[in-house]
Amino acid sequence: MELVFNDTKKARLDNFASENLEDFTRSQIQKFIKDENILVNGETATKAGMKLKHGDKITLVIPEEKPMKAVPQDIPLDVIYEDEDVLVVNKPQGMVVHPAAGHRDGTLVNAILYHSKINDDDMVRPGIVHRIDKDTSGLLMVAKNDLAKRSLMKQLKEKTNLREYVAIVHGGFEESKGKINAPLGRSKYDRKKQAVVDDGRNAVTHFEVLEQFENYSLLKLKLETGRTHQIRVHMQYIGHPVAGDPLYGPKNTLEGNGQFLHAKTLGFEHPRTHEWMQFSVEPPKIFLDTLKELRG
Known part of the structure; x- marks a missing residue:
């Protein structure tokens, strides 16, 4: 820091x-x-x-804490697909992905360990190859063994998988689609935030306008890279912060349970069969209800 x-x-x-x-x-x-x-x-x-x-x-320089060990917990888990190698889950809003300081249990990992057998030497984040924020809902792929973990991480690195989101954002658009190519790194002014910085890591987000309302728009967003808070920071950067975002958005926004951002579609090559797998789930009820109100 x-x-x-x-x-x-x-x-x-x-x-x-x-x-x-x-x-x-x-x-x-x-x-x-x-x-x-x-x-x-x-x-x-x-x-x-x-x-x-x-x-x-x-x-x-914060001294490293002794490593934690995630333990199984009987927590409801929305399983979209599962076989011997991979698990696809629909994470609810409000759930942290893996244990960390301040969230040592009650996480998605705790639920996964209770539900499935995960063979992974990582005792804190077993099977986790990518994350979504606590108050972002939607699809995550989980590796159940080393073969799957190597394959899924390779696909993420080579950008051959598919990750599409939907979001309600502030403001209207003149263009129907666009590309945001802006490097991201830790904010120099607020360590809790990420920001667009000259010496940051490459970050690319594609967006498409699906609907426009008074003061808000519904977007489809496709990640080319997967940086921390990438969509939230990129949308703030172009003047269209995600509605409900407590960290990067304005105070005058839509009421909800955090940012109106949902990981809707996930695609990847199966680690063992090499078959293309693709899944989609609808946003949570509060997201859909808010859309109805905006359309009305």
Whole structure:
């Protein structure tokens, strides 16, 4: 995590870090400094009261936590397809994909482990080859063994699989379709966010306008790459943030359970048979009900 001190007046390191790293308390920041986990311009900071000057770069190196182990939990799972190699599930809005700090259980992985036998050395994310955000609903493919994992990850890397979303976004469009090619990386101003940055990773999203309403539009979006928050950031970047998005959208938006974004269609080559597999699921009820209201 990196911050840049842009104030013209000097400030204490611990004060600035506490104000801008909201997930950590002042005492935690001071402990990070004591444990030499905070750098200023690449050098270890040794004093909490160190004075910062304009342009200083502050880097927080969080110590790695001991690895977690995901455990099976009896959680309802919407299985769209399953065989000995792959599992395709429809993830509901509000469910985290795999355990992490703050979400150590109750995740899609916990549900998958209860439902299916997954042979994977990854104890935290067994079978997971791609993710969708907590408040994004829709299709995920899961690898049940090493053969499937290698194949599905290779397809993701080579962009030979299919991932299509539908989204309700703010504003209207003059064009019927378009392509967003803008590199993404960690925001320099808010570490919780991704942003379009010059030195970011290549990110490409294709969109097609399906319907237009007063103040909103329904889009079909196709991922060419799969960066964190890619669709949400790209749509904000072109001035059409996803409706309901609490992180990248405006406060005045459609009421829902988070962003109106749904992974509707998923296609891939079967790892063993090499047959093309393609699945589609409708968005959740709140998405469909909102569409009805917009059409009305």
